[in-house]
Amino acid sequence: GAGVSQSPRYKVAKRGQDVALRCDPISGHVSLFWYQQALGQGPEFLTYFQNEAQLDKSGLPSDRFFAERPEGSVSTLKIQRTQQEDSAVYLCASSLGFGNSPLHFGNGTRLTVT
């Protein structure tokens, strides 16, 4: 079956530009997570949704980062006024949201800010 889909796969932005990264979770998955992965590091948690509710945004590094999931399915991570330190792979994951249902990850969007 279809897994988590992220687009675009690669994004190059000039410093100061805004970007929007899209995540299509697995159909029926209630929970959705965003992670940031710098080169050579493990993924770092950014934010979490249960349906359309953003229940945890403790990992968002600054107020330039904003995530939404208005209808409880597709999610968008927006980064305003991009900086070079925002260059990373942004990973999205989804899960059924109950018990210990595992997270399933997409292949990420690699963002390069020049």
Add this chain to the structure above:
Amino acid sequence: DAKTTQPTSMDCAEGRAANLPCNHSTISGNEYVYWYRQIHSQGPQYIIHGLKNNETNEMASLIITEDRKSSTLILPHATLRDTAVYYCIVRVDNQGGKLIFGQGTELSVKP
């Protein structure tokens, strides 16, 4: 902060069992141990998880010590395609189930 400790890297000969250790001495009674792996340029892939009993699936086996302070992931017959970074994660039970990744173990399977 990651609640697990893993070796930075390991080698394994193709066809042999790969045994990846993980220490999680501060694990709480209701926290599960999860294993993921990440192959270059891909997202993390779920392997297996367990609470206190040993678990096996088509990918791997998970052995958890009786005191739950450590575990071992076993790939019974490693192939070159098993070369990846393997993450051992204690899942946070009360924060939506988010995963906190550490640095993982870089496993190199050699011919």
